[in-house]
Amino acid sequence: MIPSDLRITSRAIRRQPILAGISLLGLAVGMASFILIALFVREELRFDRFHEHADRIVRVTSHYEDETGIRSFARSYPAIGPAISNEFSEVVSAVRLQRWTGPVRYEDRRFNEQEMFMVDPSFFEVFTFPLVQGDPRDVFGGAGSVAITESTARRYFGDADPLGKTLVMADTVFLEVMGVVSDPPPYSHIRFSILMSMDLLRDRWAVAGNDLDATWTAGTFYTYLLMSSPGIQPDHDGRLAQFVERHVGDQKVTGVQYSLQFQPLTDIHLKSDLRQEMGPNGSQSTIIVFLFIAGLVLVISVINFINFATAHPSLRIASQILGINVMYYTLKYVRRRVRDE
Numbered sequence: 001m002i003p004s005d006l007r008i009t010s011r012a013i014r015r016q017p018i019l020a021g022i023s024l025l026g027l028a029v030g031m032a033s034f035i036l037i038a039l040f041v042r043e044e045l046r047f048d049r050f051h052e053h054a055d056r057i058v059r060v061t062s063h064y065e066d067e068t069g070i071r072s073f074a075r076s077y078p079a080i081g082p083a084i085s086n087e088f089s090e091v092v093s094a095v096r097l098q099r100w101t102g103p104v105r106y107e108d109r110r111f112n113e114q115e116m117f118m119v120d121p122s123f124f125e126v127f128t129f130p131l132v133q134g135d136p137r138d139v140f141g142g143a144g145s146v147a148i149t150e151s152t153a154r155r156y157f158g159d160a161d162p163l164g165k166t167l168v169m170a171d172t173v174f175l176e177v178m179g180v181v182s183d184p185p186p187y188s189h190i191r192f193s194i195l196m197s198m199d200l201l202r203d204r205w206a207v208a209g210n211d212l213d214a215t216w217t218a219g220t221f222y223t224y225l226l227m228s229s230p231g232i233q234p235d236h237d238g239r240l241a242q243f244v245e246r247h248v249g250d251q252k253v254t255g256v257q258y259s260l261q262f263q264p265l266t267d268i269h270l271k272s273d274l275r276q277e278m279g280p281n282g283s284q285s286t287i288i289v290f291l292f293i294a295g296l297v298l299v300i301s302v303i304n305f306i307n308f309a310t311a312h313p314s315l316r317i318a319s320q321i322l323g324i325n326v327m328y329y330t331l332k333y334v335r336r337r338v339r340d341e
Contacts, residue, residue, distance in 0.1 A: 023305050030301020037294035044282050047187045047269035051128040055230040056092075057265040060084070060223040061274060065257040074222065074274040076260065081120070081223040082213045083247060088239070090232045095122045097190070097222040098201060099278075104169050104194065106156040116194040118201045126226045127190070133163055134179025140197040147179035147195040173200070189269050189278055216248055222278065225262070 048054055060080055062073045081094035098118040104111055123129075124136035131139070132150060139147045146167065153162040167175040175196065184191050202212045240260055248258055263272060270284040 027301050027305040030297050030304075033301075034294045034298040037290050037297070041287055041290055041294070043187055044270065044287055047282070048189055048265050050185060050187070051265070053126070053128070053226055054265055056227045056232075057126060058225050058227060058262040059265060059268060060225065061261050061263050062219055063259045063261060065259070066255050072274045073219065073276050074272070074278070075219050075276045076221060076223050077217060077219050077248075078212050078215050078221045079247070080216075080260070081221070081225075084223075084225065084243070087243060090228050091225050092228050093122045093125050093226040095120045095126045095224050095226075096198065097123075097224075098198070098220060099222075100196065102170050104167050104175075105171075106165065106167050109156050111155060113193055115192045116196060117192050118196050118198045120198045122226075123195065126224055129184060130182045132180045132182055133161075136179070139179035139195075140199070141178065142176075143197055143199040143203050144174055144176050145178045145197045146175040147181050148177055149181050149183045149193055151183050152193045153177075153180050167194075189281070191279065220276075224265070 051057060059074065060076045062076045064071045064073075078096060078098075081096045085091050085094040096119070100116040100118055101114050102112070102116070104113050104116075119140070121140040124131065124139070131147070134147065139145060148156075148162065148167075156162070156167065157165060162177045162180055165177050167177065169175055175194075181195070198212075205212045205215070240262075244258060244260055268277075268281065270282050270287065272281055
């Protein structure tokens with residue numbers, strides 16, 4: 001607001017303080033509502049985009065079709081990640097995540113962890129979750145190696161250095177802390193407190209006589225692929241269907257047709273509503289509604305402000321000046337926040 005505008009506005013407010021106060025209060029509420037909604041929309045739109053290779057990461061989803069319809073799942077078989085990585089040249093790296101829950105303790109500190117995952121060593125190659133301590137090449141060097149978040153380290157160890165210390169899971173599994181990871185940001189659909197080596201699960205399966213990397217059942221793994229470039233979809237020429245038929249076999253005789261699809265990482269939060277999602281997702285239609293409401297609230301509040309103020313001649317010019325400036329600077333502020341992110 002330029003000095004001349006400020007002088008006109010302040011003079012009018014002094015003449016009619018009650019009327020001006022009511023007008024400004026309505027405008028302030030409308031402006032605050034607009035900013036809050038805009039910031040919420042910004043947070044929703046930035047989900048999972050902080051990863052360095054976000055535009056090259058896809059999730060493998062599973063789909064079962066029979067006479068009742070199609071059932072779609074966010075999880076898939078454990079053998080799919082290694083097999084796709086070996087057979088598709090477009091795939092740079094694959095990583096699997098298997099959720100795990102249970103009690104974990106260190107000395108007399110015990111917590112029931114709900115956000116643990118078994119992960120492949122390629123986890124830090126695919127995703128950008130910065131390591132505060134430790135080397136990403138050594139974090140999952142053995143079956144008992146784990147990485148924990150900063151907040152988890154404080155819960156168990158306080159201010160002490162967590163590296164090299166041992167956590168005990170379910171009173172039977174000993175886990176050596178080899179790395180400390182920055183807490184996942186609130187706009188990440190992958191939330192974790194402890195990351196364990198997939199070798200731990202592989203050894204357990206081997207004891208039972210099963211090969212984890214060659215199992216085409218037990219579809220409880222989240223599988224992500226890092227592609228060589230953005231926008232690659234190897235299933236456009238039927239190769240993915242051939243891949244499924246080659247490894248899973250023709251399931252038409254069972255009445256169920258199994259298929260795989262690749263889902264872009266940045267589509268998961270707003271465009272995905274599959275079974276067994278990692279957590280509740282947002283909605284693209286909700287974002288559109290909120291954007292409409294935000295714009296409508298701001299416009300109505302400014303119009304009401306101008307109409308209310310112009311009921312008195314001394315406030316007419318001031319209200320028009322103030323309303324225009326408020327809209328201008330509010331939109332400028334929101335645009336700057338979005339650009340900075």
